[in-house]
Amino acid sequence: xxxxxxxxxxxxxxxxxxxxxxxxxxxxxxxxxxxxxxxxxxxxxxxxxxxxxxxxxxxxxxxxxxxxxxxxxxxxxxxxxxxxxxxxxxxxxxxxxxxxxxxxxxxxxxxxxxxxxxxxxxxxxxxxxxxxxxxxxxxxxxxxxxxxxxxxxxxxxxxxxxxxxxxxxxxxxxxxxxxxxxxxxxxxxxxxxxxxxxxxxxxxxxxxxxxxxxxxxxxxxxxxxxxxxxxxxxxxxxxxxxxxxxxxxxxxxxxxxxxxxxxxxxxxxxxxxxxxxxxxxxxxxxxxxxxxxxxxxxxxxxxxxxxxxxxxxxxxxxxxxxxxxxxxxxxxxxxxxxxxxxxxxxxxxxxxxxxxxxxxxxxxxxxxxxxxxxxxxxxxxxxxxxxxxxxxxxxxxxxxxxxxxxxxxxxxxxxxxxxxxxxxxxxxxxxxxxxxxxxxxxxxxxxxxxxxxxxxxxxxxxxxxxxxxxxxxxxxxxxxxxxxxxxxxxxxxxxxxxxxxxxxxxxxxxxxxxxxxxxxxxxxxxxxxxxxxxxxxxxxxxxxxxxxxxxxxxxxxxxxxxxxxxxxxxxxxxxxxxxxxxxxxxxxxxxxxxxxxxxxxxxxxxxxxxxxxxxxxxxxxxxxxxxxxxxxxxxxxxxxxxxxxxxxxxxxxxxxxxxxxxxxxxxxxxxxxxxxxxx
Numbered sequence: 189x190x191x192x193x194x195x196x197x198x199x200x201x202x203x204x205x206x207x208x209x210x211x212x213x214x215x216x217x218x219x220x221x222x223x224x225x226x227x228x229x230x231x232x233x234x235x236x237x238x239x240x241x242x243x244x245x246x247x248x249x250x251x252x253x254x255x256x257x258x259x260x261x262x263x264x265x266x267x268x269x270x271x272x273x274x275x276x277x278x279x280x281x282x283x284x285x286x287x288x289x290x291x292x293x294x295x296x297x298x299x300x301x302x303x304x305x306x307x308x309x310x311x312x313x314x315x316x317x318x319x320x321x322x323x324x325x326x327x328x329x330x331x332x333x334x335x336x337x338x339x340x341x342x343x344x345x346x347x348x349x350x351x352x353x354x355x356x357x358x359x360x361x362x363x364x365x366x367x368x369x370x371x372x373x374x375x376x377x378x379x380x381x382x383x384x385x386x387x388x389x390x391x392x393x394x395x396x397x398x399x400x401x402x403x404x405x406x407x408x409x410x411x412x413x414x415x416x417x418x419x420x421x422x423x424x425x426x427x428x429x430x431x432x433x434x435x436x437x438x439x440x441x442x443x444x445x446x447x448x449x450x451x452x453x454x455x456x457x458x459x460x461x462x463x464x465x466x467x468x469x470x471x472x473x474x475x476x477x478x479x480x481x482x483x484x485x486x487x488x489x490x491x492x493x494x495x496x497x498x499x500x501x502x503x504x505x506x507x508x509x510x511x512x513x514x515x516x517x518x519x520x521x522x523x524x525x526x527x528x529x530x531x532x533x534x535x536x537x538x539x540x541x542x543x544x545x546x547x548x549x550x551x552x553x554x555x556x557x558x559x560x561x562x563x564x565x566x567x568x569x570x571x572x573x574x575x576x577x578x579x580x581x582x583x584x585x586x587x588x589x590x591x592x593x594x595x596x597x598x599x600x601x602x603x604x605x606x607x608x609x610x611x612x613x614x615x616x617x618x619x620x621x622x623x624x625x626x627x628x629x630x631x632x633x634x635x636x637x638x639x640x641x642x643x644x645x646x647x648x649x650x651x652x653x654x655x656x657x658x659x660x661x662x663x664x665x666x667x668x669x670x671x672x673x674x675x676x677x678x679x680x681x682x683x684x685x686x687x688x689x690x691x692x693x694x695x696x697x698x699x700x701x702x703x704x705x706x707x708x709x710x711x712x713x714x715x716x717x718x719x720x721x722x723x724x725x726x727x728x729x730x731x732x733x734x735x736x737x738x739x740x741x742x743x744x745x746x747x748x749x750x751x752x753x754x755x756x757x758x759x760x761x762x763x764x765x766x767x768x769x770x771x772x773x774x775x776x777x778x779x780x781x782x783x784x785x786x787x788x789x790x791x792x793x794x795x796x797x798x799x800x801x802x803x804x805x806x807x808x809x810x811x812x813x814x815x816x817x818x819x820x821x822x823x824x825x826x827x828x829x830x831x832x833x834x835x836x837x838x839x840x841x842x843x844x845x846x847x848x849x850x851x852x853x854x855x856x857x858x859x860x861x862x863x864x865x866x867x
Contacts, residue, residue: 216261216269216278217473218451219464222544222552228256228282228297229550235304236288252287254316256546257465259283259296262775263490263808267673270474281305285316285783290367290397292316292784313791314784315367317467317520318354318396321548326394327352327371329401339390339406349377350387353601356518357393358510359787360756367396367786370510378415381626381827383602384653385413388631391507407506410631413652420828438537438565439858445563446592448539453561455592457848458611459485462559462594466545467779468493469521470559470596470607477615481845487669488739489617489838494521494607495665495780495794495812497600498761500751501628502657503645508630512757515600517785520545521607524598527557534560534595564591570614570849588854591618602626606831614849615840621662624831627821630654647821655821661749661764663780663794666811667773670843671726671737673808677705677770678738682719706805708798711770715746722768723841727806735842742837743767747816760788762795764814769798773808780812 220228236251259281260266269277284295292315296306330336330352340347352373359365371392374382388410393403419425446455451462457478463471475489497515501508515521523545528534543558570589576582594609606622627649634640635651646656668675681701687694700721705711713722725738746767751758753765763769763780771777771794779785782792790796794812815836824830840848 214277214280215450215452215461216266216280217258217461217463217471219544220256220258220282220546222554224280224282224299225256225544225546225550225552227299227302228284229253229546231297231302231304232284232286232295232550235307250288252319252322252548253284253546253550254287254292254319254548255283255285255466256550257283257467258463260775263673263773285310287316287397310784312784313359314782314788315786316784317523318356318369318518318786319548320523322396322399323354323369325399326354326369326396329394329399330371330373330392333392333401333404335404335406336390336392340387342406343387343409343412345375345387345412346377349375351376351382352392353382354394355511356513356786358512358757359760359789360510365787366402368393368402369396370394372507375412379418381415381418381420383626383629384418384650384827385415386629386631387412388507410633411652413629413631413650417650418827438535440537440563441858444537444539445590446539446561448541448561453592453594455563455611456590456613458592458613460489460611462541462561464522464525464543464545464558465493466522467516467520468495469516469525469598470594470609472594472609475611475617477848479844480848480851486671486843487673488615490667490669490673492609492619492664492666494662495778496663496763496785497521497605498659498661498663498764498781499603500659500757500761502659503630505645508645508656511628512760513600514760514781514785514788515598515603515605517779517781517788519600521598521600521605524600525555525558526597526599526604527555528560528595528597530557533597535562535564538562558596560593560595562593562595564593564610565855566591570852571847587849587852589613590855599625602628608835613852614847615843617838618835619664619837620833620835621815622831622833623660623817623819624829626828627655627825628658630656647823649821649823649826653826655825657821658819659747659749659816660819661747661761661814661816663763663812663814665778665780666813666838667809668724668739668811668838669808670724670739671729673773674726674728674806675724675809676727676736676805676807677711677809677811678723678725678736679703679705679713680721680723682721704805705770707801707803708769708771709801711768711804712766712798713768714748715743715767716748721841724809724811725842731842732845737843738841739843740839740841741768741811741813742839743813744815744834744836745817747818750818759790760785760793762790763793763812764816765795767814769794769812770804771798771810771812772802772804773810777810 261278265278280299282297286293292310298305352371355370373387375385376382389408391405395402460475461473471493473491476485476487499513501511538560540557541559543555544552547553568589570587572586574584592611596607598605604625608620610618632654646654649655682698683701722741723738725736729737749764780794
């Protein structure tokens with residue numbers, strides 16, 4: 189009965205959902221469409237007709253597309269169009285990184301004129317985003333490689349139960365290297381949890397341009413961890429079972445409270461544009477909030493997305509030292525997006541949207557249900573007060589909180605990342621990140637902690653199984669336009685004042701001493717050194733009582749990188765050396781780890797750009813914030829990890845003249861038969 193009711197509710201909501209998404213003309217920031225991907229492919233292939241076949245990569249063409257995305261118009265052009273949206277929109281262009289004859293080409297295609305307007309070969313360090321197609325081709329190679337087959341036989345394993353996965357190799361001082369990656373393999377006999385059964389000691393190196401194995405090493409034999417207790421599929425679980433959770437029905441008789449016009453979402457007092465990129469995943473643009481007193485929408489965020497995710501592991505041994513991943517720049521958050529499961533990943537009232545990217549041959553790939561958007565009725569309180577000080581009167585005012593969530597999940601290898609953008613009627617934007625999935629595990633000889641007499645660089649989770657220590661650092665790109673483009677970054681330092689003149693019984697108090705960052709060096713912040721509130725203000729706009737309007741960064745947990753600054757992975761990940769950076773807007777400065785991250789050498793990162801120490805006071809500025817986790821695995825993380833949550837908040841600070849949700853009306857009560865709202 190409960191499941192039938194849930195299905196009925198889902199179907200009823202679907203009726204409203206279909207009416208939410210309207211047809212539209214292209215917005216200049218819309219992601220590329222399937223037909224546009226096809227057009228790009230046609231134009232580029234016409235320019236570079238292939239005279240030879242790349243047999244090893246099973247491709248009809250010699251050219252491969254590593255990245256195709258929107259070449260977004262310059263910001264002033266977008267802002268000019270927004271001031272007159274009925275005018276002709278800027279031309280649609282695509283930015284392409286393609287591999288041709290072992291070189292990386294940067295190509296700009298004008299989609300309206302159907303011509304290539306720019307094509308240059310990249311000669312710097314590093315390589316572009318890995319495609320799924322070339323990774324799938326690489327992991328097939330060991331199955332027919334005789335030395336590997338012999339190594340598997342030597343271990344007494346069944347070759348048909350061995351699967352391999354790709355790992356980027358990093359950079360460790362080499363002057364030059366080929367475009368290669370490493371393969372490590374796993375044993376799936378008795379389980380689908382491949383990461384729990386690593387085949388230690390075997391490493392294969394694949395040249396991606398040649399698509400062949402160029403190095404092979406079988407260094408040691410370690411027992412493969414057992415399959416028992418590694419299964420996580422519901423259908424494979426055996427008694428005793430845990431408690432069954434009670435279900436709940438969320439009903440919106442009038443349908444969801446938001447509308448989607450193309451890629452523009454409108455909800456309560458918010459409007460924003462939702463985009464998708466094969467590297468970044470979700471991109472939020474043009475977020476503005478309606479000011480009830482001023483009777484107009486006011487700018488908050490021009491563009492925001494996860495720029496990079498740095499995941500270094502802390503095992504310096506032969507098979508592990510190079511595991512220092514840049515999940516966005518090497519593997520692609522968008523490319524790793526997975527289809528969301530209705531009623532599980534997202535609640536019954538969610539609306540789902542598809543996303544598209546281009547495969548290595550340029551054909552469009554559809555990710556069904558890549559996004560869900562839903563109103564979150566979590567039982568939180570927007571604001572409240574109970575007043576009992578007035579004689580013979582008790583005043584109790586409460587407003588329930590409702591927020592709008594945009595969600596995507598990216599599964600990058602073993603980890604699943606839950607990415608949330610949450611918009612609140614109060615003007616806050618909460619950016620959430622959830623870590624779940626499977627730990628990266630190492631096979632060892634130990635079955636009990638009493639046997640361990642050395643540093644194993646992790647936690648013993650089960651017999652022969654170590655969960656290796658590691659970090660997750662997510663760097664967000666946040667182009668805040670607080671009530672306009674020209675903003676300043678202010679550090680409101682909290683400083684202790686000693687009372688020495690006996691003017692008060694108190695001996696100390698703290699006060700705020702504001703400091704405006706003049707240049708980039710003034711805005712490099714490491715949390716924990718000095719208490720401060722960080723605010724992006726518009727010095728050209730003031731409230732009625734004279735305060736600069738602003739938005740404050742409320743950081744998440746403080747997680748500092750612990751690697752030496754001169755360690756090669758940290759040179760590449762130097763953008764995490766500070767928790768906060770502020771730079772002047774520059775269209776080309778989007779990716780904190782650089783445009784070419786695979787085997788990069790750290791010479792094109794946020795840390796390098798910022799050395800120019802440009803002026804940032806009363807300028808169009810971008811705030812970069814890194815949040816993260818030091819992950820010490822524990823047995824509760826095995827065999828699959830309960831979600832570990834984090835995030836931060838962008839909160840209005842003197843942006844409004846008073847509480848913007850003072851007059852917010854609570855949701856209408858939904859009356860069910862035989863139900864009451866009385867306690």
